[in-house]
Amino acid sequence: MAVWDKLWGLLFLLAGAVGQTVIYPFTSTCAVRGSTVTLPCTFTPLKSFSDGQREVPLKIVRVLWCQNNVFCLRPAPSVWDTDSKTSDPRYQYLGDMKTNCTLQIRDVQQRDNATFRFRMEADNPKGHFTNMIGVTVRVDDGSKMRIISSSDDKKLSRGETVTLLCASVCTFHQLEVTWFKDGHALSETGPSLLLCSLNAEDSGSYTCALKTNMETVSEPYSLQVEAGNLDKLTVVRLVLFSAHMLLIVTVASIIIKRTCCLQVRSRLAEETRETASRRH
Structure with missing residues (x-):
């Protein structure tokens, strides 16, 4: 008898699903403990239904996400529910009551290793619907970052540029990490560390770890910046600059030399005139 009750319940739910959908772009994902994972989701509610005499409009009045429950029916606990004010703050509903049902899980924990399903409820049971497939989250609890x-x-x-990416076995998206250089924390928190116009000070040992889980610290990455060869354009510029400076120095030397000679000749001429005037 219990089997038939479940079967009738399933048929009732499927009957109410005509014209309404819940779509998960992917049905499984992997997340590192302490990271953030987003479960994209879109839904199309039933706009109305016919009661045999007229078309009755429907309005969505409740949306929720549940964990490890096929239909998200009470008394099954929900991880996020518009009717509940005691939801875990780690779960953030990024959707609305119209078409977007995206859920974000912050600071992923081992207990999030489960299947999550979305359910919408209207002001009439005809508009209730749960996508039973759901999204399965696999939590990686022991891997180091790399x-x-x-x-x-x-x-x-x-002078070169390099980008270091802090990634896990699952993903490098939506990761808040702490970067270290020679054991000292850097200010960057994103998964990418961009090092532009490298110089000797950038040489060192780099590591990274999830901001909320320092046990995930990566193996050291050793970076060595060497004095590179100058490019052709730089060489040409240096040659032209040197030639220009040499020309300036040469011209200045000639001018100074001529000026000194003129001054000496003028002084000798004056002394000659003074000597001649004394004799007379």
């Missing part, structure tokens, strides 16, 4: 470099060579030349 650093991926945009350059295959760990020895880079002065």
